[in-house]
Each structure stands twice: as structure tokens, then as C-alpha cells.
Amino acid sequence: MRRKTIKIEMGSSLATREPVYFMARYYGSVGIISAQRYGKSVIAKILALGFNKQKRRIIIIDVRGEWRKSITKRNQYSEYPESLFNLKVIRKPRLRISDLKIVEEWIHLGFSDKSVEIITKLANKVDLHEDDIEKFGEILEEFPSTKERLSGWNEKYPDLELKSPIFPATSQAINNNWFNIKRNFYNPKNPQDTTWVSNWRKQAMNSNLLIDLEFTTNEVFAGAIVGHVLKELVPILINLQPVIIVEEADYLFGNPEYHVPYMYSTKMGIAYVLKYAKYSSFMMFITQKTDLLHPAISEVLSTFILGRLSKQDPKYDEVRGTRPVLSKGYRPMCYIDEDDSIKIRFQPMMPPCMY
Numbered sequence: 001m002r003r004k005t006i007k008i009e010m011g012s013s014l015a016t017r018e019p020v021y022f023m024a025r026y027y028g029s030v031g032i033i034s035a036q037r038y039g040k041s042v043i044a045k046i047l048a049l050g051f052n053k054q055k056r057r058i059i060i061i062d063v064r065g066e067w068r069k070s071i072t073k074r075n076q077y078s079e080y081p082e083s084l085f086n087l088k089v090i091r092k093p094r095l096r097i098s099d100l101k102i103v104e105e106w107i108h109l110g111f112s113d114k115s116v117e118i119i120t121k122l123a124n125k126v127d128l129h130e131d132d133i134e135k136f137g138e139i140l141e142e143f144p145s146t147k148e149r150l151s152g153w154n155e156k157y158p159d160l161e162l163k164s165p166i167f168p169a170t171s172q173a174i175n176n177n178w179f180n181i182k183r184n185f186y187n188p189k190n191p192q193d194t195t196w197v198s199n200w201r202k203q204a205m206n207s208n209l210l211i212d213l214e215f216t217t218n219e220v221f222a223g224a225i226v227g228h229v230l231k232e233l234v235p236i237l238i239n240l241q242p243v244i245i246v247e248e249a250d251y252l253f254g255n256p257e258y259h260v261p262y263m264y265s266t267k268m269g270i271a272y273v274l275k276y277a278k279y280s281s282f283m284m285f286i287t288q289k290t291d292l293l294h295p296a297i298s299e300v301l302s303t304f305i306l307g308r309l310s311k312q313d314p315k316y317d318e319v320r321g322t323r324p325v326l327s328k329g330y331r332p333m334c335y336i337d338e339d340d341s342i343k344i345r346f347q348p349m350m351p352p353c354m355y
């Protein structure tokens with residue numbers, strides 16, 4: 001397996017005017033952090049094209065539908081115009097009920113401890129609900145709240161045997177939650193303009209991927225999809241060696257102080273940085289403030305590309321004293337690799353693709 005350091009030109013040094021290279025080990029992660037409209041996505045695009053040139057698999061998770069319009073188009077004003085090829089764009093992906101096979105995915109969707117085991121079991125029984133959101137909802141409504149109904153339920157659904165009735169209040173909460181979330185699922189009977197992906201591993205093995213969430217999916221479902229995809233890819237990481245670029249990373253791997261408390265995507269993101277990185281995955285977290293990321297992620301990051309930060313930001317000292325002149329396109333950034341004691345202030349180059 002190829003395990004060399006990847007060197008990607010990304011701009012020129014403010015001090016020496018020499019080219020500045022991003023030095024990526026075969027695994028790791030980088031935080032691209034700055035206030036808005038500063039050039040985070042531009043630098044991420046430069047890096048994406050550089051990694052692609054080195055034959056690494058690129059997976060982009062974009063919440064705004066921004067990359068689709070730019071990464072595939074060469075920038076004629078650049079010195080070396082380039083674009084990302086062999087790219088499969090998956091727009092507005094959705095999940096089927098039976099895609100969510102484990103308890104944590106249903107906790108993520110707002111079901112509580114008491115009922116979630118049985119709901120997960122039910123989700124796994126495709127022959128009962130056929131991934132039809134209405135059918136699934138009807139079965140949830142049948143949950144027995146009395147002893148008498150319990151035996152009826154157990155006779156009808158021997159595979160979903162319950163030991164005791166479900167409290168009417170719990171049952172009510174389940175049905176309310178289902179009512180609120182059900183329209184976010186892909187419904188085979190009413191596919192509309194959304195996509196269902198049957199095999200994420202195959203997709204990722206075949207081409208670079210742009211998972212374009214387009215803001216149409218709500219935050220909770222964006223997390224459910226991304227968590228699901230990351231989980232699916234784990235067994236093939238070692239072959240895939242993906243570079244995973246996450247726009248608005250705090251939206252999917254957010255600090256629980258500011259976000260819904262449990263996100264399955266966050267759990268998977270943490271697992272990727274802590275456990276799976278050594279299987280050759282490289283993650284890019286793009287966000288506006290260091291603290292917006294889950295601390296388990298921001299704490300392990302040792303490589304950063306920083307732009308303009310607020311005084312409260314824990315990384316503020318690194319960028320202090322650099323004055324951007326946005327109107328003249330002068331946006332100095334700071335490249336830091338704490339493991340290699342690299343700290344370089346540089347002016348990012350014109351990106352090879354549209355931006």
C-alpha cells in the first residue's frame with residue numbers, strides 16, 4: 001500500500017514568497033477554520049484537487065450545494081486549470097427506514113431508551129413495513145398499552161415480542177415523533193426528486209463522491225445520513241483511503257453545547273478521527289470557529305489552516321496581527337502543523353477550479 005506523504009502547493013509564503021505546500025501524511029485530519037467569506041472553501045478545493053492528483057478517493061459532504069457548481073469546472077484564470085473528474089454527485093440523498101439498522105441511529109432520530117429497541121427491531125423487518133412510511137406508522141400506532149392488547153400484539157408480531165405493555169405516554173411520544181420526522185425518509189412509493197443509494201460502498205469504490213445535502217434535509221436528517229454513510233464505509237476504509245471533506249462541519253460534528261445532544265454523525269466523526277484514521281482516512285473539517293466542533297474532534301486536531309478568527313477563539317493567538325484586505329483579495333492564512341512544528345503565514349493561490 002502506498003503510504004507516502006502528500007505534498008500539495010497551496011500558495012506562497014508571506015515572508016519569503018516561496019511556494020507553500022500542505023504536507024499530508026497518509027492519514028490525519030485538518031481543521032480549516034475562519035470567519036465567513038474568507039476563503040475556507042477555496043483552500044479546501046485546492047487541497048481536494050491536490051489529493052485527487054495523488055489518486056486519493058475524494059468524498060465531499062456539502063450542505064449548501066456549492067461544490068457541485070464549482071469543483072467540476074476549470075478556472076481559466078488559474079496557472080494550472082484543473083477540475084475534479086470521475087465525480088458522482090448524489091443530490092439530496094435520503095434513507096429508507098430499513099437502512100437504519102442499529103439502535104443509535106434511532107436514538108439520533110429522537111426515540112428514547114424505552115421504545116428504541118423495539119423500533120429498531122421493527123425497522124429491520126422490511127417484510128412488515130416494506131419501507132413504507134405510512135405502514136410503519138400504522139404499526140407504531142398498534143403498540144399495546146394494556147395487558148389485554150399485549151397478547152394480541154405478541155400473537156400478531158411474534159418476532160417483535162414485548163414483555164410488558166408500553167405506557168400510553170410513551171406510545172404518544174413515539175407517534176408524535178414519527179409524525180414529525182417521517183417525511184424525511186425516502187418512500188419507495190413516492191420517490192419525488194430525491195435519491196436513495198442502495199450501496200454506498202460500491203459508489204465510493206467506483207468514483208469520487210459529492211454528497212450534496214442542499215439544505216433541503218433538516219439538520220437531524222443530515223446527521224443521520226452522514227452517520228449512516230460513514231458507518232457503511234468503515235469496512236472498506238483501508239482499500240478506499242478516502243479524503244473526506246466536510247463543509248459546515250459543526251452542523252454534523254457539532255459541540256453538544258450548541259447542538260442537539262445526541263448526533264450519530266458526531267459519534268462516527270469522533271470514531272473516524274480517533275480510531276479509523278490509521279486505516280488511511282483523511283478528514284477536512286471546515287468551520288467558522290474552533291469551539292463549534294465537538295471537543296473530542298477539535299482536541300485531536302494538530303493541523304490547521306486558519307483565516308480570520310474572533311478574539312475568543314482558542315486559536316486566535318496564531319493569527320493575531322495578520323490584517324486581511326478583503327477588497328483587494330488579500331487574505332493571508334496561517335498553516336500550522338503542530339506535530340512537525342510548521343507554522344507558515346501564506347497567501348493562498350488562485351484555485352485551479354471555479355470557486
Ligand SMILES: Nc1ncnc2c1ncn2[C@@H]1O[C@H](COP(=O)(O)OP(=O)(O)OP(=O)(O)O)[C@@H](O)[C@H]1O
Pocket residue numbers: 034035036037038039040041042043329331348349350351355
Ligand atoms: N485564494 C483565493 N483566490 C481568489 N479569490 C479568493 C481566494 N480565497 C478567497 N477568495 C474570494 O473570497 C470569496 C469567499 O471564499 P470562500 O467561499 O472560500 O469563503 P468561505 O470562508 O468558504 O466562506 P463561507 O463562510 O461563506 O463558506 C471567494 O468567492 C473569492 O471571491
Ligand SMILES: [Mg+2]
Pocket residue numbers: 040041042
Ligand atoms: Mg465556504
